[in-house]
Structures are given as structure tokens and as C-alpha cells.
Amino acid sequence: MPRVRLVDVAERAGVSMKTVSNVIHDYPHVAPPLRARVQAAIDELGYRPNLTARRLATGRTGMIALAMPEIDHPYFSELSRSIAEEAKGLGLRVIFEQTLGEADAERAVLHDREAGLVDGVIFHPVQMGTMEIARLAPDVPVVLLGESAMPVTSDHVMIDNVAAAADGVALLLQSGRRRIAFLGTVRDDITGSTGQRLLGYQEQLIASGITPDPTLVLPVAGFSIEDSRDALTQAIESGIHFDAVLCRDDKFAIGALKSLAAAGRSVPDDVAVVGWDDTHLAGYSSPTLTSVAPDKRALARTALGLLKERIEGFAGIGRHRVVPHSISVRESTPPVETG
Amino acid sequence: MPRVRLVDVAERAGVSMKTVSNVIHDYPHVAPPLRARVQAAIDELGYRPNLTARRLATGRTGMIALAMPEIDHPYFSELSRSIAEEAKGLGLRVIFEQTLGEADAERAVLHDREAGLVDGVIFHPVQMGTMEIARLAPDVPVVLLGESAMPVTSDHVMIDNVAAAADGVALLLQSGRRRIAFLGTVRDDITGSTGQRLLGYQEQLIASGITPDPTLVLPVAGFSIEDSRDALTQAIESGIHFDAVLCRDDKFAIGALKSLAAAGRSVPDDVAVVGWDDTHLAGYSSPTLTSVAPDKRALARTALGLLKERIEGFAGIGRHRVVPHSISVRESTPPVETG
DNA sequence: CGGCAACTGTACAGCGCTGTAAACGTCCGC
DNA sequence: GCGGACGTTTACAGCGCTGTACAGTTGCCG
Numbered sequence: 085m086p087r088v089r090l091v092d093v094a095e096r097a098g099v100s101m102k103t104v105s106n107v108i109h110d111y112p113h114v115a116p117p118l119r120a121r122v123q124a125a126i127d128e129l130g131y132r133p134n135l136t137a138r139r140l141a142t143g144r145t146g147m148i149a150l151a152m153p154e155i156d157h158p159y160f161s162e163l164s165r166s167i168a169e170e171a172k173g174l175g176l177r178v179i180f181e182q183t184l185g186e187a188d189a190e191r192a193v194l195h196d197r198e199a200g201l202v203d204g205v206i207f208h209p210v211q212m213g214t215m216e217i218a219r220l221a222p223d224v225p226v227v228l229l230g231e232s233a234m235p236v237t238s239d240h241v242m243i244d245n246v247a248a249a250a251d252g253v254a255l256l257l258q259s260g261r262r263r264i265a266f267l268g269t270v271r272d273d274i275t276g277s278t279g280q281r282l283l284g285y286q287e288q289l290i291a292s293g294i295t296p297d298p299t300l301v302l303p304v305a306g307f308s309i310e311d312s313r314d315a316l317t318q319a320i321e322s323g324i325h326f327d328a329v330l331c332r333d334d335k336f337a338i339g340a341l342k343s344l345a346a347a348g349r350s351v352p353d354d355v356a357v358v359g360w361d362d363t364h365l366a367g368y369s370s371p372t373l374t375s376v377a378p379d380k381r382a383l384a385r386t387a388l389g390l391l392k393e394r395i396e397g398f399a400g401i402g403r404h405r406v407v408p409h410s411i412s413v414r415e416s417t418p419p420v421e422t423g
Numbered sequence: 424m425p426r427v428r429l430v431d432v433a434e435r436a437g438v439s440m441k442t443v444s445n446v447i448h449d450y451p452h453v454a455p456p457l458r459a460r461v462q463a464a465i466d467e468l469g470y471r472p473n474l475t476a477r478r479l480a481t482g483r484t485g486m487i488a489l490a491m492p493e494i495d496h497p498y499f500s501e502l503s504r505s506i507a508e509e510a511k512g513l514g515l516r517v518i519f520e521q522t523l524g525e526a527d528a529e530r531a532v533l534h535d536r537e538a539g540l541v542d543g544v545i546f547h548p549v550q551m552g553t554m555e556i557a558r559l560a561p562d563v564p565v566v567l568l569g570e571s572a573m574p575v576t577s578d579h580v581m582i583d584n585v586a587a588a589a590d591g592v593a594l595l596l597q598s599g600r601r602r603i604a605f606l607g608t609v610r611d612d613i614t615g616s617t618g619q620r621l622l623g624y625q626e627q628l629i630a631s632g633i634t635p636d637p638t639l640v641l642p643v644a645g646f647s648i649e650d651s652r653d654a655l656t657q658a659i660e661s662g663i664h665f666d667a668v669l670c671r672d673d674k675f676a677i678g679a680l681k682s683l684a685a686a687g688r689s690v691p692d693d694v695a696v697v698g699w700d701d702t703h704l705a706g707y708s709s710p711t712l713t714s715v716a717p718d719k720r721a722l723a724r725t726a727l728g729l730l731k732e733r734i735e736g737f738a739g740i741g742r743h744r745v746v747p748h749s750i751s752v753r754e755s756t757p758p759v760e761t762g
Numbered sequence: 763c764g765g766c767a768a769c770t771g772t773a774c775a776g777c778g779c780t781g782t783a784a785a786c787g788t789c790c791g792c
Numbered sequence: 793g794c795g796g797a798c799g800t801t802t803a804c805a806g807c808g809c810t811g812t813a814c815a816g817t818t819g820c821c822g
Contacts, residue, residue: 087538089808100772105810113770132538136478137808140777145475147518155507156703161500168494168521177540179486179518182507199426199471200778201516309707338707345709364495365707368648368677370684428778439802444780452800476778479807539808765821772815777808785802792794 088131097125108133144203148391151181151193151207158334158363160208163229166384167206174388176203187211194220204391209233225394227387231277236402239390243378243409245277249284250291252330252358252376255411257292258420261328261356264289265300265319267312267340268332278332281360285330299324304336312339313346320347327355328417334359334366337373341416357416371415382407427470436464447472483542487730490520490532490546497673497702499547502568505723506545513727515542524549533559543730548572564733566726570616575741578729582717582748584616588623589630591669591697591715594750596631597759600667600695603628604639606655606679607671608646617671620699624669638663643675651678652685659686666694667756673698673705676712680755696755710754721746 094101099122106114107122114122125131139145150167152160164180171178179202183189190212193205204225209217209232217228218235226238234240256264266285268278286296304315316329316339331337337359341351349355351371359366362377386405433440438461445453446461453461464470478484489506491499503519510517518541522528529551532544543564548556548571556567557574565577573579595603605624607617625635643654655668655678670676676698680690688694690710698705701716725744 087808090810091808101808102773102810103771106771109810113768115770118770132536134539134808135537136475136484136539137777138537138810139475140479140779141808141810143777154504155494156497156500156504158495158497158703161495164519165493165495165521168519172521177518179516180503180507182504182511197471198474198477200473200475335707342709364497365704368674368704368707370681370709426778429780430778440778441780441803442801445801448780454800457801473778476807477780479809480778480780482807763822766819767821768817768819770815770817773813775810775812777810779807780805781807782805783803785800787800788798790795790797 087134088129090131090133093122093125093129093131096129097122139200143200144395145200146175147177147179147202148388149181149193149202149205149207150178151183151190151205153183153185153208153210155180155182158365159361162363163380163383166380167388170381170384170388174392176388176392183210185210191216191220194226195223199223203395206387206391225391227391227394229383229387231280234402234404239387239394239403239405241383241387241390241405241407243383244406245280246284246287248360248376248378248409249281249330250288251409251411252360253285253288254292255374255413255417255420256328256330256356256358257288257294259356259418262294263297263300263326264328264330265302265316265324265326266332267302267304267316267329267336269304269307281330281332300326307335309335309339309342312336313343314339316340316343317347320344320349328357329355330358330360332360334361334363334373334375336360337375337416338365338369341369341371341373351416352418356418358411359416362412366412366414369416374414374417375412377410377412379408379410426473427468429470429472432461432464432468432470435468436461478539482539484539485514486516486518486541487727488520488532488541488544488546489517490522490529490544492522492524492547492549494519494521497704498700501702502719502722505719506727509720509723509727513731515727515731522549526550530555530559533565534562538562542734545726545730564730566730566733568722568726570619573741573743577741578726578733579741579743580722580726580729580746581744582722583745584619585623585626587699587715587717587748588620588669589627590748590750591699592624592627593631594713594752594756594759595667595669595695595697596627596633598695598757601633602636602639602665603667603669604641604655604658604663604665605671606641606643606651606668606675608643620669620671639665646674648674648678648681651675652682653678655679655682656686659683659688667696668694669697669699671699673700673702673712673714675699676714676755677704677708680708680710680712690755691757695757697750698755701751705751705753708755713753713756714751716749716751718747718749 090101093104104122107119168178206227208229214233214235217233218237221238228238228240289296302315302319305311329340337357340357344351359373359375362375366373366375386407429440432443443461446458507517520532545566547568553572553574556572557576560577567577567579628635641654641658644650668679676696679696698712698714701714705712705714725746
């Protein structure tokens with residue numbers, strides 16, 4: 085394949101390489117007739133610039149890495165889509181790294197064996213803590229997603245999980261529920277998202293004059309639908325009484341729906357269910373699921389904005405941004421009582 | 424950031440650049456003591472090779488593009504995950520292109536304005552036809568997924584949709600169903616996947632001595648769950664009698680479940696439902712969904728294998744590979760009658 | 763009509779790495 | 793003890809592009 089190079093075009097147009105380069109980059113100071121001649125040569129030869137050479141010369145790759153635990157998890161794939169679309173708008177290519185929550189894979193994201201692959205990284209850590217990220221991050225501009233770490237050296241975007249959980253509880257309270265359970269894996273650190281959501285849940289209850297009942301905080305053994313289903317079923321069988329469940333994510337909420345259906349409890353009449361992340365799953369279930377909705381678009385836009393600034397040279401300390409959330413109300417919660 | 428270069432390491436170790444390069448690449452003919460000395464220099468300086476420069480020198484990028492219609496569609500995201508994992512095993516990085524089924528985006532996949540971005544492309548076309556792909560594809564090694572096009576110049580991997588549909592129908596027949604409906608968008612070309620699935624459905628019925636009833640082929644207006652739900656509801660309201668539904672994908676099957684639940688039909692007792700793609704959705708629904716299961720892992724492995732061969736120079740005509748499928752039996756179909 | 767500024771366009775030195783060809787030993791076998 | 797074979801290391805020329813510094817040109821003002 086005889087690739088056409090810049091010099092070939094230059095030769096054909098009878099100008100210097102640099103002039104051709106200027107035409108390609110729409111550099112203003114090129115006389116119109118010359119520009120036309122060069123453009124003609126480009127078209128005739130079918131010239132296409134070699135990205136790799138450009139990168140070597142400029143030191144920029146125009147690519148960012150997007151590192152997430154699992155690309156086929158609904159929340160991450162939907163967020164990835166938003167990020168991919170925003171990135172395209174900014175002229176950035178996205179390369180995906182799947183960490184599967186493995187510490188080594190996460191470290192590799194920040195400190196690759198090779199350098200110069202990407203200009204920056206958007207990273208949703210699971211394993212790595214604040215300290216370690218801070219130690220490795222100087223290598224490359226990084227924007228962090230999620231709640232597990234917030235070092236001062238990297239930027240960070242998230243929603244206010246405490247407030248969002250409180251909003252979820254408030255919605256349930258407004259519709260008359262009083263015995264609200266929280267369904268989520270709680271063995272992890274209180275700084276993780278589940279911990280924050282639990283905190284918001286408790287705060288809102290207290291603020292509304294209700295003493296949180298610890299038996300209503302239901303731990304789940306793993307991350308599968310079956311785990312959450314079993315956890316709720318166990319609660320039901322233990323005779324724990326509740327009229328609503330706030331779940332740490334949509335998958336757990338789907339598990340809850342399964343458990344409630346099996347137990348013959350009607351949703352939302354007997355028990356209201358609120359999921360989290362507002363993924364497509366929320367529309368697929370029966371009944372459809374009311375879900376706490378992070379503004380994924382805003383998350384994507386904000387993260388890319390911060391990253392772009394860093395790529396372009398910003399070197400200040402880590403910035404933290406909170407993006408909006410809302411609640412997508414569907415069939416799994418009853419209409420709010422008015423008045 | 425004072426990047427360490429190959430020459431810095433060479434200088435420190437008192438050898439030539441090339442020797443350092445040889446050490447990095449585990450080139451065999453380097454004397455052990457020298458190798459150790461060079462390695463020490465590498466470690467002390469924290470040297471990491473610059474990928475861009477390497478690419479320019481070798482002409483290889485070590486990256487492939489994965490172009491799919493939507494990265495947050497369950498089937499595509501799950502397939503992407505398999506491909507990403509296989510690619511990692513082969514030392515390839517994956518950059519994602521989302522075409523959203525737009526013709527321009529699809530064309531850009533095969534003929535980018537810039538060259539040298541990736542070594543090859545795995546592409547699931549929706550809009551582009553055989554002709555156009557054949558015209559554009561010579562630029563870069565391509566492996567096609569899906570059924571919409573199969574030019575002789577590119578490789579192609581798929582499952583046998585006709586046989587898979589027949590298997591689905593056979594399963595339903597074995598469990599005693601006789602009035603089997605087919606739910607799917609049929610306005611598209613008979614060569615597309617839906618057409619092939621419909622064909623297999625019809626063939627299997629005929630092979631079993633049943634005359635296909637055209638009123639049981641149910642068109643769907645769009646691609647959403649609501650569209651499929653409404654399509655089935657309309658069929659029910661029209662008084663069409665059926666005791667099973669084979670759906671063109673899991674999403675449509677979820678819509679079917681919704682419609683049947685609303686109509687008070689029990690699944691699988693009154694109506695059995697079979698989905699397609701065996702995505703995570705199949706396990707999330709209630710009842711869980713029996714689904715035709717393409718072997719995604721095999722698909723990924725096969726596609727990458729073919730692509731790798733092309734990247735390494737294979738230039739024969741397009742090869743076509745069929746990978747296995749099976750049926751994941753879950754709750755939405757009754758147990759098969761034995762005997 | 764000289765001289766300066768504003769435009770246009772060019773030459774050339776890298777960016778950091780690898781492939782090639784050739785040099786340099788060194789060890790054998792005869 | 794010498795030619796050759798082999799194993800080891802080096803020098804150097806690119807890969808294709810862009811940034812810098814500078815050379816020509818033209819136009820305009822005083």
C-alpha cells in the first residue's frame with residue numbers, strides 16, 4: 085500500500101511540506117489560490133495525514149482512557165455512552181480499560197508500562213484508595229468518578245449521594261410510607277457510595293422525626309440480583325415489617341421486586357421500591373422502577389471539561405464537582421399524597 | 424515533566440540505544456551481564472518506552488477499533504466486553520466507535536479522515552451494505568459482525584440465525600406448543616438478522632408439519648420495549664390465538680412479558696416466551712427468560728483471530744465463520760415433555 | 763520613493779524509537 | 793595459528809509530521 089505522504093503532496097503542488105500542513109490545519113495565512121492548489125493536490129492524491137507521526141511531533145495523542153469496572157454493567161455502559169458522545173464532540177477518541185475491580189488493573193490505568201498512550205484518564209476506581217491514587221496519578225491528568233477516593237491531586241466528579249438518598253426517602257415519606265428499609269451491601273467502607281447513601285437515608289429519617297430502625301438496614305451477601313433477592317426474602321421471612329425499600333442500585337431493586345413478587349407482596353401497594361442509577365433496567369422491570377437518577381450527561385460533560393483543562397495545562401490542586409441528580413418516578417412507588 | 428528517553432538509559436548504561444531496545448524487547452542475543460546492567464539503568468531511571476514513537480517506527484499501533492451501533496445496548500455491551508477481554512489477551516487495545524446506526528458514522532469507521540489510527544477494525548454494520556463496505560474496506564483490515572453485509576473482501580463472523588431460530592421453535596414444539604408467534608420488526612431486508620430468524624422459524628414449522636400462519640408473524644413499529652409490548656397487545660386484542668412467542672431479541676421479549684402480564688396471561692403456562700441474544704436482561708425479568716444464546720465468547724475470539732491474521736498480512740478473500748449458539752432455558756418456557 | 767510592517771511561504775531540525783547493515787570480538791576446527 | 797562462523801553490539805538512517813526561525817513579498821505611510 086503506497087501511502088501518500090505530506091512531501092508527496094508538497095511536491096505535486098510545488099510547495100513546501102509546511103504549507104501543505106498549514107492548509108490541512110486551516111492556518112489562516114495561506115493565500116487563497118495557493119490553498120486551492122494545495123487542496124487539489126491533496127484530493128487528487130487522496131492524502132490522509134498519518135496520526136502517529138502527528139502525535140510524535142506534537143506530543144498529543146488526542147485520546148483519553150476511560151477506565152471502568154465493567155463495561156457491560158448497565159450504569160457503566162450508559163455512562164460510557166455519554167462520555168463517548170461528549171468526547172467525540174471535543175475531538176477526543178476514547179480507549180476503554182476494564183478493570184473488573186482488580187487492583188492491578190486499576191494501577192495499570194494510572195501507571196502503564198508504556199507511556200504516551202493517552203493524554204488523560206477518566207477513572208472510576210473501586211479498589212484503589214486515595215493515597216495510592218495520589219502517589220501514582222502525577223503521571224497523567226486524571227479525573228475520578230465515584231465516591232471511593234478523592235485525593236487532592238486529581239479532579240473528582242460525583243453526585244451528592246447523601247442528598248440523593250435523602251430525596252429518595254423524602255419521596256417515600258411523602259407518599260405515606262414509614263417503615264422504609266435500606267437494601268445494600270454494607271460491608272464496605274463508610275466512605276464508599278453505599279455508605280453515603282445509607283447516611284442520607286438515616287439523616288432524612290431523623291430529620292423527619294423517625295428513629296432509624298437498624299433491623300431495616302439489610303445487608304446483601306454479593307452483587308448479584310439473586311443475592312439481593314435472597315436478602316430481602318430473608319428479611320420477609322424473619323418477620324421484619326416494612327412498607328418501602330430504598331435500594332443501593334437498580335440491580336438490587338430488581339432483586340427486591342423478585343423477592344416481593346414471590347412473597348405475594350404487591351408493588352407499590354404493599355411495598356414501594358426505589359432503585360438507584362436510573363439505568364435502562366428501571367424501564368424494563370414490571371412494575372417499572374422509580375430510581376434515583378444521577379445526571380449522567382452532566383457527569384460526562386463535567387468530567388471531560390475538567391480533564392480537558394488539565395490536558396491543556398491546568399495544574400492546580402484537585403477540584404471537586406457535584407453534578408445534579410433527580411428521581412425518575414415510575415410505577416414502583418405510589419403517587420405522592422398531595423397537600 | 425522530564426521524560427526519560429531511550430538514549431538517556433543507553434548513556435547511563437554505557438551502551439547503544441539499540442541494545443537498550445533489545446533488552447526491552449527481550450531480544451535473545453544480549454549477554455546476561457549486559458542485560459542486567461541495562462535493566463538496572465532502566466529501573467533506576469524509571470524509563471517507559473514512548474508508544475507513539477514506537478508506532479511511528481514500526482508502523483503498527485497495537486490498537487483496533489470496535490464499531491458498534493450502541494455501546495449501552497445489552498447485547499453490544501456484553502459482546503464488547505468479550506471482545507475487550509480477548510483483545511487484552513492478544514495485547515491489543517480497543518478504541519470504541521459508536522455509530523448509532525448512522526451511515527456517516529459507519530463510513531467513517533472504514534475510511535477515516537486520518538490514517539494510521541488503528542491496525543484493524545471489528546465492525547457491526549447496520550446501514551452500510553455489502554457494496555459500499557467492499558468499496559471502502561481495502562483501507563484497513565476489517566472483520567464484520569452481524570448479518571447485514573457480507574462482502575467478499577472482508578471477513579465475517581456470525582451465528583447461524585436460521586438454525587438458531589429453528590432450534591427455538593423446536594424447543595417450543597417439544598414442549599407441546601403449536602400456535603407459535605414470531606415477534607419482530609420485519610420491515611427490514613430479508614437478509615438482515617430478523618429476516619433470517621423469521622426464515623428459520625418458518626422452516627422449522629414446516630419441517631414439523633405445521634403450516635405457518637401469517638397472522639402469527641407480528642410486526643413491531645420500532646425498537647423499544649413499549650413498541651414490542653404494544654405490538655403483542657394489539658395481537659391479543661385482535662383475538663389472535665397463540666401459545667408461544669419467539670422474539671427477535673430479549674428486549675422485545677421483555678415487552679412481550681409486559682403485554683402478557685397486562686392481559687392476564689400466565690407465562691409460561693398460557694404462553695411461552697423465547698428471547699434472543701441471552702443478555703443479562705434474560706435473568707432480570709420475571710419470569711426469567713429462555714433465550715437463544717449466541718456464543719459471544721466464541722464470536723469475540725473468532726473475530727479477533729481473523730483480524731489478527733489480516734493484520735499480520737493475510738490478504739486472501741473474505742472468510743466466513745459461523746460460531747455456535749445454544750438456548751439458555753429459563754422460566755419463560757415450560758419444561759420439555761419427555762418421551 | 764525609502765522604509766517598516768504585515769503577510770506568505772520555506773528550510774530544517776527534531777519528536778523517540780526501530781530495522782538494517784555492518785563492525786567487532788570470540789571461539790572453533792582443521 | 794588462521795579463516796570462517798557465529799554471537800553480540802553499534803551506528804545511523806529513517807518513520808511522517810510540526811514548530812521555529814527566517815527569508816521573500818507586498819503594501820502602505822510619511
